[in-house]
Every structure is written in C-alpha cells, then in structure tokens.
Amino acid sequence: MSSNEGEDEERTHTTLPRADFIEDVESYIAGSTVEEAIQKLRQHHELYSTAQQRLATQRARFMQKGPEIKATLSAVQLLTRQREKQETATFDFELTEEVFAKARVKPVDAVNLWLGANVMLEYTLEDATHLLESNLSVCLENLKSTESSLDLIKDFLTTTEVNIARLYNFEVLQRKQKKDVS
Amino acid sequence: MASQPSSDADVTFEDQQQINSFSKLHLRSKDILAEIKVKKSEVEELEDAGNELILADEEEVRYHIGECFHHVPVSDAEDLLQTAKDVAEAELEKSQGELEQLESKMKELKKALYGRFGNSINLEE
Numbered sequence: 001m002s003s004n005e006g007e008d009e010e011r012t013h014t015t016l017p018r019a020d021f022i023e024d025v026e027s028y029i030a031g032s033t034v035e036e037a038i039q040k041l042r043q044h045h046e047l048y049s050t051a052q053q054r055l056a057t058q059r060a061r062f063m064q065k066g067p068e069i070k071a072t073l074s075a076v077q078l079l080t081r082q083r084e085k086q087e088t089a090t091f092d093f094e095l096t097e098e099v100f101a102k103a104r105v106k107p108v109d110a111v112n113l114w115l116g117a118n119v120m121l122e123y124t125l126e127d128a129t130h131l132l133e134s135n136l137s138v139c140l141e142n143l144k145s146t147e148s149s150l151d152l153i154k155d156f157l158t159t160t161e162v163n164i165a166r167l168y169n170f171e172v173l174q175r176k177q178k179k180d181v182s
Numbered sequence: 183m184a185s186q187p188s189s190d191a192d193v194t195f196e197d198q199q200q201i202n203s204f205s206k207l208h209l210r211s212k213d214i215l216a217e218i219k220v221k222k223s224e225v226e227e228l229e230d231a232g233n234e235l236i237l238a239d240e241e242e243v244r245y246h247i248g249e250c251f252h253h254v255p256v257s258d259a260e261d262l263l264q265t266a267k268d269v270a271e272a273e274l275e276k277s278q279g280e281l282e283q284l285e286s287k288m289k290e291l292k293k294a295l296y297g298r299f300g301n302s303i304n305l306e307e
Contacts, residue, residue, distance in 0.1 A: 075248030
C-alpha cells in the first residue's frame with residue numbers, strides 16, 4: 001500500500017488489481033450502487049485468494065527444496081572429509097527400495113551431480129560444494145521473495161475484506177437514515 | 183474481521199494498516215507454530231538417537247547421510263549427532279524467539295484496535 005504500483009507488480013509477478021484503502025466510502029461508491037461495488041470487491045477477493053494459493057504452493061516447494069540441497073551438500077562434505085583423511089569409507093546404499101547393499105568408497109576427487117533434465121555432470125568436490133551452496137542460497141532467496149509476495153497478497157486480502165465490511169455497513173446506515181426520514 | 187455498523191468509528195488509513203499488520207502476523211504465527219513443532223520433534227529424535235548410542239554395544243554404527251548409511255565409529259557418530267543437534271536447537275531457539283516477538287506485536291495491535299473499535303472488531307485467535 002505504501003509502495004508504488006511497479007514494485008507491487010514485481011512482488012506478485014502478476015498484474016492483479018490493487019487493493020487500496022477507501023478514504024471516503026460515499027465518494028468511492030459515487031456513480032454505482034453499493035451492491036455493484038461490493039460485487040466488484042468480491043471478485044477481486046477471489047483473484048487474490050487464487051494468487052495466494054499459487055504462492056503458497058511455490059513457498060512449500062522452496063521449503064522442501066532447501067533441506068534436499070542441504071542433504072546433498074552433507075554427502076559432498078563427507079566425501080571431502082574422507083579425502084582429507086585418505087580413508088576408504090563403507091556405506092550401505094539403497095540398491096532398490098528396501099534393499100541395501102554394502103559399498104566401499106575410496107577417496108575421490110570428483111562427484112557426479114544430477115542436474116535434472118536427464119543430465120548428470122561430473123564436478124570436483126570443491127566445485128560441487130560451491131554449486132550446491134549457491135543453489136541453496138538461490139533457493140533461500142526465492143523463498144524470501146515468495147514470502148514477501150505472500151505478505152503483499154495478505155494485505156490485499158485484508159484490505160478488501162475490510163472494504164467490503166465498510167461498504168456493507170455504509171449501506172445499512174443509509175437504509176436506516178432513509179427509514180428515519182420517511 | 184467484519185464490524186458492526188458504528189457511525190462514530192470509521193476506519194482510517196492507519197487503522198487499516200494496523201489491521202493488515204495484525205492479519206499478517208497472525209498468519210505468520212500459525213506458520214511458525216507449525217515450524218516449531220517440526221523442529222522440536224527433530225531435536226527430540228536427535229536426543230533419542232544420542233541416548234541409544236550411549237547404550238549401544240557396537241563399535242561401529244550406521245549414520246544416515248544423504249541417501250546412504252555411512253559406517254562410522256561410535257565416537258564419530260556422537261560428534262556428528264552433537265553437531266546436528268546444536269544446529270537443530272539453534273534453529274528452534276530462533277523460531278521461538280521470533281514467535282515471542284510476533285506475539286508481543288500482536289498484543290500491542292490488539293490493544294490499539296480493540297481500543298478503537300471495541301466489540302465491533304473481532305481479532306480471531
């Protein structure tokens with residue numbers, strides 16, 4: 001609300017209608033009926049709800065991805081420690097679901113990272129650590145920006161809810177006044 | 183959030199901003215409560231694992247790293263567990279601190295908003 005339009009669009013990544021505070025209900029309604037105005041705000045509210053759900057899904061994805069990257073990183077760190085000590089390590093690894101086999105791993109200089117899209121690439125341990133760390137920080141960054149978008153949407157939702165309530169109250173008041181006059 | 187018609191308490195821009203803040207804090211506090219629950223059980227599990235390790239008769243245990251189980255001497259496993267527990271506990275403490283801050287801010291806002299609108303406003307728990 002305090003930020004300008006361009007910034008808001010950047011934060012929500014869409015062109016949602018803005019939810020502005022209504023300074024004066026009477027002049028806001030001018031030209032249409034209260035019902036029409038409420039109807040319009042209800043439509044906006046729905047748009048915001050949809051956007052909120054979309055962003056919440058995104059947020060959940062980033063929140064899940066972080067620990068996954070951390071787990072991969074810890075495996076690479078283990079290999080790095082092992083190389084320093086020049087030890088052969090023994091692992092139980094999952095051959096297939098519920099079936100584990102034993103493997104001896106000699107100190108290595110490189111690992112293969114699964115990059116997605118059917119691509120696996122070999123990295124030195126240093127490069128792999130670096131890549132995973134930067135992936136992790138990108139993921140956290142994305143999480144933060146999604147949360148900031150969610151905050152903005154929440155503001156829109158709350159403002160719209162209050163606006164609807166105020167319009168409704170205005171209508172009730174108007175009717176009462178009319179009744180008092182007649 | 184709906185209020186009853188009251189002509190003497192119209193919503194000002196500041197009120198609206200306070201309501202918005204409250205509603206965001208409320209949402210965030212629900213999220214963080216869930217996070218705290220997850221982290222608490224993580225700390226407990228690590229603690230349990232540590233206790234089991236003390237009782238363990240073996241010289242070597244399997245420690246879960248990535249998607250594998252690493253065969254490590256008990257003393258190494260203890261170190262790894264301790265580090266993991268320290269991290270988890272630090273995260274838990276951070277979340278709990280954040281929750282406290284959120285709650286005190288919410289309390290302030292509640293006082294201000296109930297003061298302005300009385301029974302016309304309902305700030306749900």
